[in-house]
Amino acid sequence: MMTRVNLLHLHLLLKPFRPSEMESFQNPDWETEFNRFERAISSSPAPIRVRSVIKLSALANQSPESILTRAIPILAGLLRVSDDPNRSVQAAAAHCLKRIACLGGEFAATMGRCGVIASLLGLLLEQANDNGIALRRIWVKCLWSLVTFGSSIRVGLARHSVSVIRDSGAIPLLVGLVRDxxxxxxxxxSGAISQLCYNENDREVFSESGMIPILIEWLGDESEELRDNAAEALINFSEDREHYGRVREALNHPVIQSMQSRLARIRASHEHLVRSMRRVTIEHLARDPYLP
Structure with missing residues (x-):
């Protein structure tokens, strides 16, 4: 558990550099700066490593792509350090990775190949029984920057990530990020949320975290994908007596009525397929000359 002092320390570490501090970073020799960064990370105590990483975060917008690409494996390795009980090194690395991922390009995909996603999911699960809200917020923000900006990171990853966030007790943080x-x-x-809402316990957590009004709002969004996923989730909420009153009026929305018809057709088609496969299998076994 992080103490109040440690939380304050973490806040100070992750705040932006002041303009006066940034003046000394104008037009740096990038190769020299990167060599200093490497040396600091490999041989310095935790406070210096943290400061070096935060400096890189501050310079991310102006750093050459080649420098940031070379820095990603180093930052990924910092997520796995075990010699910093306060997690300040890992927090600084996650913050820096988030800043880099938000620049777009292939950075997020590179982070995925370097094991950043697995490390972040592991940190979330590890933090599940802790009160380190500030740390979980950092892990979640970094994770979703990868999901948002990584064009090669598919929805399946998002679903798996949401499952881990659920297990770690960080769904309220996720809902806060969804709003903005x-x-x-x-x-x-939204696709991951709609699938998780098939589970009664997950629906309860999402409801307590304020997800229902967001889903209702999404019914009027311009994105068809967002509307459909919101409709599917709200239909699942309507199956719970305690939630039905909150979604009852939304059930008359054309998007939800269309989704209900679509889901009914899918279920009917699935049941017909299952019956057909069962009948074919029995008939095949009855005719098979090689069976005794």
């Missing part, structure tokens, strides 16, 4: 996320982020995550 980009359209691409909301589209990616």
């Amino acid at each position: 996320g980009s359209l691409e982020f909301r589209e990616r995550i």
Whole structure:
């Protein structure tokens, strides 16, 4: 558990550099700076490593792509360090990775290949029984920057990530990010949320975290994917007596009525397929000359 002092320390570490501090970073020799960064990370105590990483975060917008690409495996390795009980090194690395991922390009995909996603999911699960809300917020923000900006990171990853966030007790943090996320982020995550809402316990957590009003709002969004996923989730909420009153009026929305018809056709088609496969299998076994 992080103490109040440690939380304050973490806040100070992750705050932006002041303009006076940034003046000394104008037109740096990038190769020299990167060599210093490497040396600091490999041989310095935790406070210096943290400061070096935060400096890189501050310079991310102006750093050459080649420098940031070379820095990603180093930052990924910092997520796995075990010599910093306060997690300040890991928090600084996650913060820096988030800043880099938000620049777009292939950075997020490179982070995925370097094991960043697995490390972040592991940190979330590890933090599940802790009160380190500030740390979980950092892990979640970094994770979703990868999902949002990584064009090669598919929806399946988002679904798996949401499952881990659920297990770690961080769904309220996720809902907070959903409110302010980009359209691409909301589209990616809405599919995962709609699937998780098939589970009664997950529906309860999402409801307590304020997800229902967001889903109702999404019914009027311009994105068809967002509307459909919201409709599917709200239909699942309507199956719970305690939630029905909150979604009852929304059930008359044309998007939900269309989704209900679509789901009914899918279920009917699935049941017909199962019956057909069962009948074919029995008939095949009855005719098979090689069976005794």
